[in-house]
Amino acid sequence: MSTIAFLGLGNMGGPMAANLIAAGHTVVGFDLSADAVAHAVEHGVGAAESAEAAVDGADAVITMLPSGAIVRSVYDAVLPKAAARTVFIDSSTISVDDARHINRQALDAGMLQVDAPVSGGVKGATAGTLAFMVGGDDASVEAARPVLDPMAGKIVPCGGSGNGQAAKLCNNMILAVQQIAVGEAFVLAEKLGLADQALYDVVTGATGNCWALHTNCPVPGPVPTAPSENDYRPGFATSLMNKDLGLAMDAVSTTGSSAPLGSHAAQLYAAYAADHGHLDFSAIIDTLR
Numbered sequence: 507m508s509t510i511a512f513l514g515l516g517n518m519g520g521p522m523a524a525n526l527i528a529a530g531h532t533v534v535g536f537d538l539s540a541d542a543v544a545h546a547v548e549h550g551v552g553a554a555e556s557a558e559a560a561v562d563g564a565d566a567v568i569t570m571l572p573s574g575a576i577v578r579s580v581y582d583a584v585l586p587k588a589a590a591r592t593v594f595i596d597s598s599t600i601s602v603d604d605a606r607h608i609n610r611q612a613l614d615a616g617m618l619q620v621d622a623p624v625s626g627g628v629k630g631a632t633a634g635t636l637a638f639m640v641g642g643d644d645a646s647v648e649a650a651r652p653v654l655d656p657m658a659g660k661i662v663p664c665g666g667s668g669n670g671q672a673a674k675l676c677n678n679m680i681l682a683v684q685q686i687a688v689g690e691a692f693v694l695a696e697k698l699g700l701a702d703q704a705l706y707d708v709v710t711g712a713t714g715n716c717w718a719l720h721t722n723c724p725v726p727g728p729v730p731t732a733p734s735e736n737d738y739r740p741g742f743a744t745s746l747m748n749k750d751l752g753l754a755m756d757a758v759s760t761t762g763s764s765a766p767l768g769s770h771a772a773q774l775y776a777a778y779a780a781d782h783g784h785l786d787f788s789a790i791i792d793t794l795r
Protein backbone atom coordinates (compact mmCIF):
# COMPACT_ATOMS: atom_id res chain seq x y z
CA MET A 507 0.00 0.00 0.00
CA SER A 508 1.18 3.52 -0.77
CA THR A 509 1.28 6.90 0.90
CA ILE A 510 -0.60 9.35 -1.32
CA ALA A 511 -0.62 13.14 -1.09
CA PHE A 512 -4.03 14.49 -2.16
CA LEU A 513 -4.11 18.21 -3.04
CA GLY A 514 -7.61 19.62 -3.52
CA LEU A 515 -10.22 17.91 -1.35
CA GLY A 516 -13.35 19.53 -2.82
CA ASN A 517 -16.51 17.99 -4.28
CA MET A 518 -14.49 15.51 -6.33
CA GLY A 519 -11.21 15.21 -4.40
CA GLY A 520 -12.89 14.52 -1.04
CA PRO A 521 -14.71 11.33 -2.09
CA MET A 522 -11.80 10.22 -4.31
CA ALA A 523 -9.47 10.40 -1.30
CA ALA A 524 -12.03 8.45 0.78
CA ASN A 525 -11.94 5.61 -1.78
CA LEU A 526 -8.14 5.47 -1.62
CA ILE A 527 -8.36 5.10 2.16
CA ALA A 528 -11.03 2.41 1.86
CA ALA A 529 -8.60 0.50 -0.40
CA GLY A 530 -5.94 0.58 2.34
CA HIS A 531 -3.73 3.48 1.20
CA THR A 532 -2.50 6.17 3.57
CA VAL A 533 -3.69 9.58 2.35
CA VAL A 534 -2.26 12.90 3.50
CA GLY A 535 -4.29 15.82 2.16
CA PHE A 536 -4.19 19.56 1.81
CA ASP A 537 -6.82 22.10 0.75
CA LEU A 538 -7.07 25.87 1.23
CA SER A 539 -10.60 25.36 2.57
CA ALA A 540 -10.72 24.35 6.23
CA ASP A 541 -14.18 22.84 5.69
CA ALA A 542 -12.93 20.60 2.88
CA VAL A 543 -10.04 19.43 5.08
CA ALA A 544 -12.35 18.78 8.05
CA HIS A 545 -14.69 16.72 5.88
CA ALA A 546 -11.80 14.67 4.47
CA VAL A 547 -10.38 14.06 7.95
CA GLU A 548 -13.72 12.50 8.92
CA HIS A 549 -13.04 9.93 6.17
CA GLY A 550 -9.55 9.13 7.45
CA VAL A 551 -7.38 11.61 5.52
CA GLY A 552 -4.40 12.94 7.46
CA ALA A 553 -4.32 16.76 7.37
CA ALA A 554 -1.06 18.42 6.27
CA GLU A 555 -0.12 22.02 7.06
CA SER A 556 0.66 22.81 3.43
CA ALA A 557 0.90 21.21 -0.01
CA GLU A 558 4.67 20.99 0.43
CA ALA A 559 4.25 19.15 3.76
CA ALA A 560 1.73 16.75 2.19
CA VAL A 561 4.17 15.52 -0.48
CA ASP A 562 6.95 14.86 2.05
CA GLY A 563 7.31 11.04 2.12
CA ALA A 564 4.56 10.45 -0.49
CA ASP A 565 4.85 7.73 -3.16
CA ALA A 566 2.21 9.46 -5.29
CA VAL A 567 0.73 12.97 -5.52
CA ILE A 568 -2.78 13.58 -6.87
CA THR A 569 -4.02 17.06 -7.72
CA MET A 570 -7.78 17.74 -8.11
CA LEU A 571 -7.86 21.53 -8.42
CA PRO A 572 -10.05 24.17 -10.10
CA SER A 573 -7.79 25.49 -12.89
CA GLY A 574 -4.57 25.13 -14.84
CA ALA A 575 -3.07 28.24 -13.24
CA ILE A 576 -3.60 26.76 -9.77
CA VAL A 577 -2.21 23.35 -10.78
CA ARG A 578 0.90 25.06 -12.21
CA SER A 579 1.47 27.06 -9.03
CA VAL A 580 1.03 23.94 -6.87
CA TYR A 581 3.52 21.99 -9.05
CA ASP A 582 6.03 24.89 -8.71
CA ALA A 583 5.71 24.62 -4.93
CA VAL A 584 5.74 20.85 -4.43
CA LEU A 585 8.09 19.43 -7.09
CA PRO A 586 11.26 20.51 -5.23
CA LYS A 587 9.96 18.75 -2.09
CA ALA A 588 9.12 15.36 -3.64
CA ALA A 589 11.42 12.33 -3.78
CA ALA A 590 12.72 11.22 -7.20
CA ARG A 591 10.33 8.85 -9.10
CA THR A 592 7.26 10.02 -7.16
CA VAL A 593 4.15 9.39 -9.31
CA PHE A 594 2.37 12.68 -10.06
CA ILE A 595 -1.24 12.41 -11.25
CA ASP A 596 -3.24 15.49 -12.23
CA SER A 597 -6.97 14.71 -12.41
CA SER A 598 -8.12 18.34 -12.66
CA THR A 599 -9.68 19.44 -15.96
CA ILE A 600 -7.13 21.87 -17.44
CA SER A 601 -5.88 22.83 -20.90
CA VAL A 602 -3.76 20.45 -22.96
CA ASP A 603 -0.99 23.09 -22.98
CA ASP A 604 -0.98 23.37 -19.18
CA ALA A 605 -1.01 19.57 -18.88
CA ARG A 606 2.05 19.28 -21.16
CA HIS A 607 3.82 22.11 -19.32
CA ILE A 608 3.54 20.47 -15.89
CA ASN A 609 4.44 17.09 -17.41
CA ARG A 610 7.73 18.45 -18.78
CA GLN A 611 8.43 20.17 -15.47
CA ALA A 612 7.78 16.97 -13.48
CA LEU A 613 9.82 14.70 -15.78
CA ASP A 614 12.70 17.21 -15.72
CA ALA A 615 12.57 17.01 -11.90
CA GLY A 616 12.95 13.20 -12.08
CA MET A 617 9.30 12.29 -11.45
CA LEU A 618 6.74 10.11 -13.23
CA GLN A 619 3.66 12.10 -14.35
CA VAL A 620 0.31 11.68 -16.08
CA ASP A 621 -2.72 13.80 -16.83
CA ALA A 622 -5.77 11.77 -15.76
CA PRO A 623 -8.95 13.86 -16.01
CA VAL A 624 -12.21 12.14 -15.21
CA SER A 625 -15.81 11.82 -16.21
CA GLY A 626 -18.53 10.54 -13.91
CA GLY A 627 -18.98 13.55 -11.63
CA VAL A 628 -19.44 13.55 -7.87
CA LYS A 629 -21.58 10.40 -8.13
CA GLY A 630 -18.74 8.52 -9.83
CA ALA A 631 -16.16 9.96 -7.42
CA THR A 632 -18.21 8.72 -4.46
CA ALA A 633 -18.93 5.29 -5.94
CA GLY A 634 -15.31 4.78 -7.12
CA THR A 635 -16.49 4.37 -10.71
CA LEU A 636 -14.85 7.34 -12.44
CA ALA A 637 -13.65 7.00 -16.02
CA PHE A 638 -10.01 8.15 -16.15
CA MET A 639 -8.57 9.34 -19.48
CA VAL A 640 -4.83 9.03 -19.06
CA GLY A 641 -2.03 10.75 -20.97
CA GLY A 642 1.66 10.10 -20.40
CA ASP A 643 4.62 7.86 -21.20
CA ASP A 644 4.18 4.11 -20.65
CA ALA A 645 6.21 3.97 -17.41
CA SER A 646 4.16 6.81 -15.87
CA VAL A 647 0.83 5.32 -16.96
CA GLU A 648 1.70 1.91 -15.51
CA ALA A 649 2.89 3.50 -12.24
CA ALA A 650 -0.33 5.52 -11.99
CA ARG A 651 -2.65 2.58 -12.64
CA PRO A 652 -2.66 0.98 -9.13
CA VAL A 653 -3.21 4.41 -7.58
CA LEU A 654 -6.15 5.14 -9.89
CA ASP A 655 -7.73 1.68 -9.54
CA PRO A 656 -9.72 2.20 -6.29
CA MET A 657 -11.28 5.38 -7.73
CA ALA A 658 -11.98 3.97 -11.19
CA GLY A 659 -14.66 2.17 -13.14
CA LYS A 660 -12.52 2.49 -16.26
CA ILE A 661 -8.95 3.59 -17.05
CA VAL A 662 -8.30 4.45 -20.70
CA PRO A 663 -4.71 5.15 -21.79
CA CYS A 664 -4.91 7.83 -24.49
CA GLY A 665 -1.28 8.19 -25.60
CA GLY A 666 1.29 10.82 -24.69
CA SER A 667 1.09 13.65 -22.19
CA GLY A 668 -1.93 15.94 -22.58
CA ASN A 669 -3.95 13.35 -24.49
CA GLY A 670 -6.14 12.60 -21.47
CA GLN A 671 -7.17 16.27 -21.41
CA ALA A 672 -7.65 16.20 -25.19
CA ALA A 673 -10.05 13.25 -24.83
CA LYS A 674 -11.94 14.97 -22.02
CA LEU A 675 -12.41 18.21 -24.00
CA CYS A 676 -13.55 16.34 -27.11
CA ASN A 677 -16.03 14.25 -25.11
CA ASN A 678 -17.54 17.26 -23.38
CA MET A 679 -17.86 19.19 -26.63
CA ILE A 680 -19.88 16.27 -28.07
CA LEU A 681 -21.95 16.12 -24.88
CA ALA A 682 -22.77 19.86 -24.94
CA VAL A 683 -23.96 19.67 -28.54
CA GLN A 684 -26.04 16.56 -27.81
CA GLN A 685 -27.68 18.06 -24.70
CA ILE A 686 -28.77 21.09 -26.70
CA ALA A 687 -29.98 18.93 -29.60
CA VAL A 688 -32.06 16.76 -27.26
CA GLY A 689 -33.53 19.90 -25.66
CA GLU A 690 -34.43 21.29 -29.08
CA ALA A 691 -36.18 18.03 -29.98
CA PHE A 692 -38.34 18.07 -26.82
CA VAL A 693 -39.33 21.70 -27.39
CA LEU A 694 -40.24 20.99 -31.02
CA ALA A 695 -42.16 17.86 -29.98
CA GLU A 696 -44.11 19.85 -27.36
CA LYS A 697 -45.10 22.40 -30.02
CA LEU A 698 -46.18 19.59 -32.36
CA GLY A 699 -48.37 18.01 -29.66
CA LEU A 700 -46.14 14.96 -29.12
CA ALA A 701 -45.92 13.82 -25.47
CA ASP A 702 -42.49 13.84 -23.78
CA GLN A 703 -42.81 10.17 -22.85
CA ALA A 704 -43.67 9.15 -26.42
CA LEU A 705 -40.67 11.04 -27.82
CA TYR A 706 -38.45 9.44 -25.17
CA ASP A 707 -39.76 5.93 -25.92
CA VAL A 708 -39.20 6.32 -29.66
CA VAL A 709 -35.78 7.97 -29.61
CA THR A 710 -34.21 5.75 -26.92
CA GLY A 711 -34.94 2.81 -29.26
CA ALA A 712 -33.85 4.68 -32.38
CA THR A 713 -30.82 6.33 -33.94
CA GLY A 714 -31.03 9.57 -31.95
CA ASN A 715 -30.38 7.84 -28.62
CA CYS A 716 -27.56 9.22 -26.47
CA TRP A 717 -26.59 9.78 -22.80
CA ALA A 718 -28.04 13.30 -22.90
CA LEU A 719 -31.41 11.62 -23.48
CA HIS A 720 -31.43 8.17 -21.86
CA THR A 721 -29.70 9.27 -18.61
CA ASN A 722 -29.84 13.07 -18.50
CA CYS A 723 -33.32 13.54 -20.01
CA PRO A 724 -33.95 17.32 -19.86
CA VAL A 725 -37.69 17.05 -19.11
CA PRO A 726 -39.14 15.50 -15.95
CA GLY A 727 -41.05 12.24 -16.30
CA PRO A 728 -39.21 9.65 -18.36
CA VAL A 729 -36.02 9.24 -16.21
CA PRO A 730 -36.62 9.33 -12.43
CA THR A 731 -32.90 9.82 -11.62
CA ALA A 732 -32.31 12.72 -14.05
CA PRO A 733 -31.54 16.20 -12.62
CA SER A 734 -34.69 17.49 -14.42
CA GLU A 735 -36.68 15.57 -11.75
CA ASN A 736 -34.92 17.56 -9.02
CA ASP A 737 -35.23 21.19 -10.20
CA TYR A 738 -32.03 20.67 -12.23
CA ARG A 739 -29.84 20.30 -9.19
CA PRO A 740 -26.59 18.81 -10.54
CA GLY A 741 -25.68 16.52 -11.95
CA PHE A 742 -23.03 18.31 -13.91
CA ALA A 743 -23.22 22.03 -13.22
CA THR A 744 -23.58 24.46 -16.14
CA SER A 745 -20.58 26.40 -14.76
CA LEU A 746 -18.36 23.30 -15.16
CA MET A 747 -19.66 22.62 -18.67
CA ASN A 748 -18.96 26.26 -19.50
CA LYS A 749 -15.41 25.91 -18.14
CA ASP A 750 -14.77 22.77 -20.20
CA LEU A 751 -16.18 24.37 -23.38
CA GLY A 752 -13.89 27.36 -22.81
CA LEU A 753 -10.91 24.98 -22.75
CA ALA A 754 -12.25 23.20 -25.85
CA MET A 755 -12.67 26.51 -27.72
CA ASP A 756 -9.10 27.55 -26.81
CA ALA A 757 -7.93 24.24 -28.26
CA VAL A 758 -10.07 24.71 -31.40
CA SER A 759 -8.53 28.12 -31.92
CA THR A 760 -4.88 27.17 -31.21
CA THR A 761 -5.10 24.15 -33.53
CA GLY A 762 -7.02 26.02 -36.27
CA SER A 763 -9.79 23.39 -36.12
CA SER A 764 -13.31 23.84 -37.45
CA ALA A 765 -16.03 23.19 -34.85
CA PRO A 766 -19.13 25.18 -35.83
CA LEU A 767 -21.54 23.22 -33.61
CA GLY A 768 -19.13 23.08 -30.66
CA SER A 769 -18.54 26.82 -30.98
CA HIS A 770 -22.26 27.55 -31.04
CA ALA A 771 -22.82 25.30 -28.03
CA ALA A 772 -20.02 27.14 -26.21
CA GLN A 773 -21.73 30.50 -26.89
CA LEU A 774 -25.10 29.22 -25.65
CA TYR A 775 -23.58 27.76 -22.48
CA ALA A 776 -21.50 30.89 -21.78
CA ALA A 777 -24.67 33.00 -21.92
CA TYR A 778 -26.67 30.53 -19.82
CA ALA A 779 -23.90 30.12 -17.20
CA ALA A 780 -24.00 33.83 -16.38
CA ASP A 781 -27.20 33.38 -14.32
CA HIS A 782 -27.67 29.61 -14.07
CA GLY A 783 -24.20 28.24 -13.41
CA HIS A 784 -25.39 26.20 -10.44
CA LEU A 785 -28.03 24.24 -12.40
CA ASP A 786 -27.42 20.98 -14.24
CA PHE A 787 -26.43 21.70 -17.84
CA SER A 788 -29.59 19.97 -19.12
CA ALA A 789 -31.55 22.99 -17.79
CA ILE A 790 -30.47 24.85 -20.94
CA ILE A 791 -33.72 23.52 -22.43
CA ASP A 792 -35.41 26.47 -20.71
CA THR A 793 -33.61 28.95 -22.97
CA LEU A 794 -34.85 26.99 -26.01
CA ARG A 795 -38.48 27.31 -24.92
Ligand code: NAD
Pocket residue numbers: 513514515516517518519536537538539542557570571572573576580597598599600624625626627628741742743746749
Ligand atom coordinates in the same frame (compact mmCIF):
# COMPACT_ATOMS: atom_id res chain seq x y z
P1 NAD B 1 -14.17 22.12 -6.01
O1 NAD B 1 -14.16 23.59 -6.17
O2 NAD B 1 -15.27 21.47 -5.24
O3 NAD B 1 -12.78 21.62 -5.37
C1 NAD B 1 -11.54 22.21 -5.65
C2 NAD B 1 -10.81 22.35 -4.32
O4 NAD B 1 -9.50 22.85 -4.56
C3 NAD B 1 -11.49 23.33 -3.36
O5 NAD B 1 -11.80 22.66 -2.15
C4 NAD B 1 -10.44 24.43 -3.16
O6 NAD B 1 -10.44 24.97 -1.85
C5 NAD B 1 -9.16 23.68 -3.46
N1 NAD B 1 -8.02 24.53 -3.81
C6 NAD B 1 -8.01 25.63 -4.61
N2 NAD B 1 -6.75 26.11 -4.70
C7 NAD B 1 -5.97 25.29 -3.95
C8 NAD B 1 -4.58 25.27 -3.65
N3 NAD B 1 -3.73 26.18 -4.14
N4 NAD B 1 -4.11 24.29 -2.83
C9 NAD B 1 -4.96 23.36 -2.31
N5 NAD B 1 -6.28 23.34 -2.55
C10 NAD B 1 -6.78 24.29 -3.37
O7 NAD B 1 -14.10 21.51 -7.50
P2 NAD B 1 -14.44 20.00 -7.95
O8 NAD B 1 -15.85 19.93 -8.40
O9 NAD B 1 -13.92 19.06 -6.93
O10 NAD B 1 -13.54 19.91 -9.28
C11 NAD B 1 -12.13 19.72 -9.23
C12 NAD B 1 -11.63 19.51 -10.65
O11 NAD B 1 -12.30 18.39 -11.23
C13 NAD B 1 -11.90 20.70 -11.59
O12 NAD B 1 -10.80 20.85 -12.44
C14 NAD B 1 -13.15 20.27 -12.34
O13 NAD B 1 -13.25 20.88 -13.60
C15 NAD B 1 -12.92 18.77 -12.45
N6 NAD B 1 -14.16 17.97 -12.61
C16 NAD B 1 -15.26 18.19 -11.83
C17 NAD B 1 -16.39 17.42 -11.99
C18 NAD B 1 -17.63 17.63 -11.14
O14 NAD B 1 -18.68 17.07 -11.49
N7 NAD B 1 -17.55 18.39 -10.05
C19 NAD B 1 -16.42 16.40 -12.95
C20 NAD B 1 -15.27 16.16 -13.72
C21 NAD B 1 -14.14 16.95 -13.53
